[in-house]
Amino acid sequence: MHPPDGLLDAVDAYEHALMANDLEALDAFFAEGDTTMRGDAAGLLVGHDRISRFRQGRGGAPRREITSVEVRTIDDDHALVVSVLAPPAGGRGQQTQLWRRGASGWVIDAAHVSGPARAIDPSVWRGVGTPPVVGEPGGALVGRRVAVKDLFDVAGHEVGAGVPAFLAESPRATASAPAVGALLAAGADVQGIARTDEFAYSIAGRNPHYGTPPNPAVVGGIPGGSSNGPASAVALGQADIGLGTDTGGSIRVPASYQGLWGLRTTHGAVDRSGLLPLAPSFDTVGWLTRDSATLAMAASVSLPMGDPDAVQLRRFAVCDAVTALADADVRAAFDDALAGLGGLLDDLERVELPDVDVLFEAFRTVQAAEAWRAHGDWISAHPGALGADIAGRFAWASGFGTDEEEAARAVVLAARVEIERALDRRVLLLPAASSAAPQATMGAAENEETRARTLRLTCIAGIAGMPALSVPLLRVAKGPVGLCLVGPRGSDLRLIEVGERMTHPRG
Incomplete structure (x- = not known):
């Protein structure tokens, strides 16, 4: 069965938005509402707003290439898409998405990402x-x-x-x-x-x-x-x-x-x-x-x-x-x-x-x-060795x-x-x-x-x-x-x- 019209174009556009960290486009690709899901090894996020906040704080997704895509059509308006991912560091991962045709185009109702196992x-x-x-x-x-x-x-x-x-x-x-x-x-x-x-x-x-x-x-x-x-x-x-x-x-x-x-x-x-x-x-x-x-x-x-x-x-x-x-x-x-x-x-x-x-x-x-x-003597002898938060805390501590x-x-x-x-x-x-x-x-x-x-x-x-x-x-x-x-x-x-x-x- 061929993929529904426009689905693969949407999958490709989503991947480009992800690699560009285009937060506005990514928000639009995920279905609105409290039941949208995104999961990975860290756990499950439920709700469009929680997923959006996660992406805003992530600073961009890890780089990867899609080596193959499998589509299983459910009906004209729903499809399961599984993509095989190849990160630059090696190994393989998978991305599984449930897509739905909405009033303004294809959106993701649920997604799960699994990367290569980290030793x-x-x-x-x-x-x-x-x-x-x-x-x-x-x-x-x-x-x-x-x-x-x-x-x-x-x-x-x-x-x-x-x-x-x-x-x-x-x-x-x-x-x-x-x-x-x-x-x-x-x-x-x-x-x-x-x-x-x-x-x-x-x-x-x-x-x-x-x-x-x-x-x-x-x-x-x-x-x-x-x-x-x-x-x-x-x-x-x-x-x-x-x-x-x-x-x-x-x-x-x-x-x-x-x-x-x-x-x-x-x-x-x-x-x-x-x-x-x-x-x-x-x-x-x-x-x-x-x-x-x-x-x-x-x-x-x-x-x-x-x-x-x-x-x-x-x-x-x-x-x-x-x-x-x-x-x-x-x-x-x-x-x-x-x-x-x-x-x-x-x-x-x-x-x-x-x-x-x-x-x-x-x-x-x-x-x-x-x-x-x-630690004050060592810190004084190594300016710039600490991050801003702890450096500021030690600077405050030095004043007593x-x-x-x-x-x-x-x-x-x-x-x-x-x-x-x-x-x-x-x-x-x-x-x-x-x-x-x-x-x-x-x-x-x-x-x-x-x-x-x-x-x-x-x-x-x-x-x-x-x-x-x-x-x-x-x-x-x-x-x-x-x-x-x-x-x-x-x-x-x-x-x-x-x-x-x-x-x-x-x-």
Whole structure:
């Protein structure tokens, strides 16, 4: 059967518009309405407007040639078109489209694009092997693959910290960091070294040198940072455990954005030697996983066991002023989740915490002063080595004097006591982030506003030195959001048990 009149001309015109990134023409080729679909390996977009926004932020489609076209006519006004694509880098892909003849010509009702399989996504991985470091035989983690954030020493490899110029000057580590060694000793294999934001000074996950890792839970969404590479590797199924750090939310935020389990440990509970610092007063080690059982195993081989009966987590707290910082849809999902947990939260108390704006200002002042102390000399000696966002953040950090830093430290120390007193060893419940993952196309101002609101939520655990667990329990229209549990110091393993019960409240 011959293709319907005008169809192949439309297919050809669409391809020319795509390669020219003619956004107006591309919008016209996709059918108007809320049911139009476009899918690829990153996920499915539904609705003409969502597809249009995706194209506007993409900056053009990857170059390719069409080597052949197959048409299966449904009727005079509908046809399925499958095109074989040949990218310049090699391999083959396919593009499948459902075309419909409309009043003004042929339009696409649904499309799916599949490119050649990528062995390594350089936005996720700095280096990946088969594996590059093999774990010890035996142990609880045999067969588990670890993505190590590019801040930890891995024997035989350099630390790049998300900055090409820093990587170029880094020596090879002669031994692995203890946090890496604990996983290897338990049998896990280091699959590779995964990306981070520059010097880990971000919770967005956008690196100007290497790109933005994909977020498989939110098409076009940022992955969350700075443990973005390990998080995306786990969410994509390319690793089972992401070894990361959390200073101001860099495990909890990517866990929240990508629907993962993520644990920030009690400050100082895991040895931080062999780890490039950002702000030692708040830096912690932690892990990202797709399930609670793997997280519990990773934590148990790395944390001191202590007395399992010393921390009983049966009492909970909510601070309404903190929860109010989240978007309205996140607040609604949070309230629904609490209502659905039933008898598990019989002992739930509303508490007052120190003014969160005061906490945030003190936290970011101490963090900034320590970040500049850690990296300021190198940054000053390498002008232009950082992208605009992080360079601006470090420039701001360089301006704090001793008096400002000491005043902020006094606020942090006093707030730690106040938080402990207010919680009285209860588990604080709050959203892990202020929103679902924003789109990667967001501008600098929106990025900073989102960052500030989320940091007001995440800084509480950092100031108190408490463990915090993001449980993939909430969902809004734009994607997943974590329910965060902030527990007393030393309650790390117990928090995971509580999170497991929350995901099976009637179990």
